[in-house]
Amino acid sequence: MTHPHTHAAGRRTGTSSRHGGRSAAPVPPQIPARRGPGGRRLLGVLLLVGLLASVLPWWLGTPAGSLRSTAATVTAAGRITGLIAGYLLLVQVLMMSRLAVLERWIGGEHLGRWHRDIGATLLVTVLAHMSLILIGYADLRNQSILAEVGTLLGDYEDMVSAFVATGIMVLVGFSSVRAIRRALPYELWHLLHLSSYLILLLGFGHQFTHGAQLYKAGPVRTGWIALYLLVVAALLWGRVIAPLAFNLRYRLRVADVVAESPDTISIYLTGERLGRLAMLGGQHFRWRFLTRGCWWQSHPFSVSAAANGRWLRITVKVVGTHTADLRDLEPGTRVWAEGPSGTFTAAHRLRERALLIAGGSGITPIRAMLEELPPGAALIYRARTPADVLLNRELDWLAQERDTSVWYVIGSRDDPGPRQLMSPDGLRQLVPDVARRDVYLCGPPGLVEQSVRALRRAGVPRRQIHLATFEL
Amino acid sequence: MRRAFLAITGLAASTTALVVLKGSPGATPVAQNVPTAQPVNPTPLGVDPSADPAAGPPTPSVAPTAPTSPKPGKTTTRPSGTKTTTKAPSAPRTTTKAPQSTNRRVTGNGFENEYGYVQVQIVVSGNRIVEAVALSLPSGGESDIHSGDVRNRYDGSGGEVVQKQNANLNTVSGATETSNSYKQSLRSAIEQAF
Numbered sequence: 001m002t003h004p005h006t007h008a009a010g011r012r013t014g015t016s017s018r019h020g021g022r023s024a025a026p027v028p029p030q031i032p033a034r035r036g037p038g039g040r041r042l043l044g045v046l047l048l049v050g051l052l053a054s055v056l057p058w059w060l061g062t063p064a065g066s067l068r069s070t071a072a073t074v075t076a077a078g079r080i081t082g083l084i085a086g087y088l089l090l091v092q093v094l095m096m097s098r099l100a101v102l103e104r105w106i107g108g109e110h111l112g113r114w115h116r117d118i119g120a121t122l123l124v125t126v127l128a129h130m131s132l133i134l135i136g137y138a139d140l141r142n143q144s145i146l147a148e149v150g151t152l153l154g155d156y157e158d159m160v161s162a163f164v165a166t167g168i169m170v171l172v173g174f175s176s177v178r179a180i181r182r183a184l185p186y187e188l189w190h191l192l193h194l195s196s197y198l199i200l201l202l203g204f205g206h207q208f209t210h211g212a213q214l215y216k217a218g219p220v221r222t223g224w225i226a227l228y229l230l231v232v233a234a235l236l237w238g239r240v241i242a243p244l245a246f247n248l249r250y251r252l253r254v255a256d257v258v259a260e261s262p263d264t265i266s267i268y269l270t271g272e273r274l275g276r277l278a279m280l281g282g283q284h285f286r287w288r289f290l291t292r293g294c295w296w297q298s299h300p301f302s303v304s305a306a307a308n309g310r311w312l313r314i315t316v317k318v319v320g321t322h323t324a325d326l327r328d329l330e331p332g333t334r335v336w337a338e339g340p341s342g343t344f345t346a347a348h349r350l351r352e353r354a355l356l357i358a359g360g361s362g363i364t365p366i367r368a369m370l371e372e373l374p375p376g377a378a379l380i381y382r383a384r385t386p387a388d389v390l391l392n393r394e395l396d397w398l399a400q401e402r403d404t405s406v407w408y409v410i411g412s413r414d415d416p417g418p419r420q421l422m423s424p425d426g427l428r429q430l431v432p433d434v435a436r437r438d439v440y441l442c443g444p445p446g447l448v449e450q451s452v453r454a455l456r457r458a459g460v461p462r463r464q465i466h467l468a469t470f471e472l
Numbered sequence: 473m474r475r476a477f478l479a480i481t482g483l484a485a486s487t488t489a490l491v492v493l494k495g496s497p498g499a500t501p502v503a504q505n506v507p508t509a510q511p512v513n514p515t516p517l518g519v520d521p522s523a524d525p526a527a528g529p530p531t532p533s534v535a536p537t538a539p540t541s542p543k544p545g546k547t548t549t550r551p552s553g554t555k556t557t558t559k560a561p562s563a564p565r566t567t568t569k570a571p572q573s574t575n576r577r578v579t580g581n582g583f584e585n586e587y588g589y590v591q592v593q594i595v596v597s598g599n600r601i602v603e604a605v606a607l608s609l610p611s612g613g614e615s616d617i618h619s620g621d622v623r624n625r626y627d628g629s630g631g632e633v634v635q636k637q638n639a640n641l642n643t644v645s646g647a648t649e650t651s652n653s654y655k656q657s658l659r660s661a662i663e664q665a666f
Binding site: 055058059061062063064065066067068069071072073076077080081084113116117118119120121125128137140141210211212213215216 | 473475476479480483484487488490491494495582584585586587588589591607608611612614615616
């Protein structure tokens with residue numbers, strides 16, 4: 001991957017915003033109340049019940065003992081996997097509907113992980129469904145699989161679109177395999193991923209024209225269609241109506257763009273009624289800057305300061321074409337934001353004290369969260385060179401204000417100092433009660449993996465480790 | 473990814489389990505002849521007509537056309553496709569024909585064709601077929617339409633089976649396979665009955 005680095009992200013002079021710019025001394029923020037994992041578990045159970053319910057029509061509709069030939073058995077397995085795939089597809093889309101309820105109960109990070117796992121499962125299930133039905137039907141008709149494909153495509157209504165939907169799903173699935181995804185530009189990957197909606201559309205028809213359980217009018221068919229409508233409604237609400245309401249209400253605009261380091265910028269935003277914006281430090285929005293070159297892209301960035309009622313700030317590392325364009329934003333530019341989302345917040349803590357580990361520009365959500373954590377937190381800030389340390393003056397100030405110990409650990413990952421420190425013993429030496437703390441991690445994947453390993457060996461329970469991953 | 477792997481394995485295992493569970497009970501096609509004079513088990517040989525999806529649509533199989541007098545039983549088919557109650561009167565209310573004979577239900581062998589599974593049951597009174605019921609017909613997609621045609625033509629106490637009293641039925645157009653399987657199953661039922 002190439003990173004078009006900037007030589008100098010010119011510091012803009014003056015805060016020309018009529019909304020008042022950024023004066024420091026924020027209102028003393030409150031420590032947010034805890035949000036437990038109860039909602040997430042409840043939803044998980046509900047989804048499992050739904051999975052069972054989706055196979056129930058098959059179970060009730062199949063006479064016991066009717067699966068006597070291999071073909072019948074294979075076809076039956078094909079039908080079951082078809083029902084499961086249909087259900088998983090709906091769940092998968094629902095996970096990405098950005099409904100506020102889901103964001104609040106499950107959280108962006110977990111949603112992302114669920115989406116990935118369900119996605120892989122869905123792809124395998126759809127392929128299994130297709131192969132089993134093909135094998136089963138081919139066996140019944142005594143013809144080859146290829147001839148059966150021909151029959152299905154030629155004689156069966158809606159089958160062409162179903163095959164196309166499968167093709168898209170395979171494409172999307174493969175483009176999401178980590179190694180392949182890293183090689184693709186984000187924009188291309190995103191576009192490919194957006195085509196997933198076509199799957200919903202193209203795969204719809206064949207379920208009802210050929211689905212043994214869905215063809216007949218009746219409660220099953222009605223329920224299945226109702227599920228579809230529900231998911232589409234959730235999509236509309238979460239992706240269109242709610243963001244529209246949010247943006248009409250807060251009317252965010254760029255107030256100023258400031259260079260934090262040669263390749264990092266902070267964008268300050270102002271708007272209306274920001275005092276009523278419910279947002280937690282560590283959460284992120286998806287930002288769409290409404291300028292000629294940028295409006296069609298939306299990217300997730302965490303806010304790098306807690307809510308203060310007057311301005312928002314994001315701090316962005318310039319790593320791609322889009323982020324490079326952000327340096328040239330004019331004050332006054334309208335901004336379309338969707339969010340806030342994420343469970344990487346002080347509200348999701350399980351213990352009273354926290355250890356924060358940041359790497360490079362991963363400091364941004366942690367900087368915002370620091371304002372809301374109970375006193376006594378500890379922060380380890382890893383950076384390659386002193387120039388990569390961002391926001392250090394604010395950090396020092398917050399450290400004093402909120403009784404937080406901060407360690408800047410500078411150097412390459414293989415240097416003896418960082419290596420010793422990022423080991424189980426090193427962590428225990430630095431933070432003796434690490435096993436009884438929540439640990440918030442944000443940084444490059446290498447650092448995160450290494451830290452999680454070290455933390456686990458230092459005795460930190462997995463559920464106390466919070467990761468900020470906003471890949472989607 | 474580890475969870476996805478677990479999920480896939482779990483789904484594969486449970487799909488297999490479901491298929492095996494459904495497939496096992498009546499592994500061999502046994503025809504059972506049940507005199508209706510006894511309280512009839514509505515699910516002969518474990519083939520549950522109630523669970524049969526093809527029994528779902530409210531086809532006029534029995535209800536509207538029932539001119540012959542020895543009513544063997546009343547089959548209520550609800551459109552939900554989940555529950556069917558086959559109620560047999562404790563004593564046949566025979567008024568005109570064949571007062572001495574009791575009705576027997578004979579289930580033919582099941583036949584699988586490319587569209588689905590076909591199994592026919594006949595009700596025999598003396599040496600006459602008085603009713604035919606398809607316990608299972610292909611379902612799903614267009615099969616439902618064809619199965620409906622087949623059912624309308626053959627089934628019931630006034631259908632072609634009762635009229636012809638043999639398995640040389642006219643093939644229902646558009647449903648050749650299912651017609652043939654119907655005839656095969658009917659033939660095996662007749663063989664067992666007489």
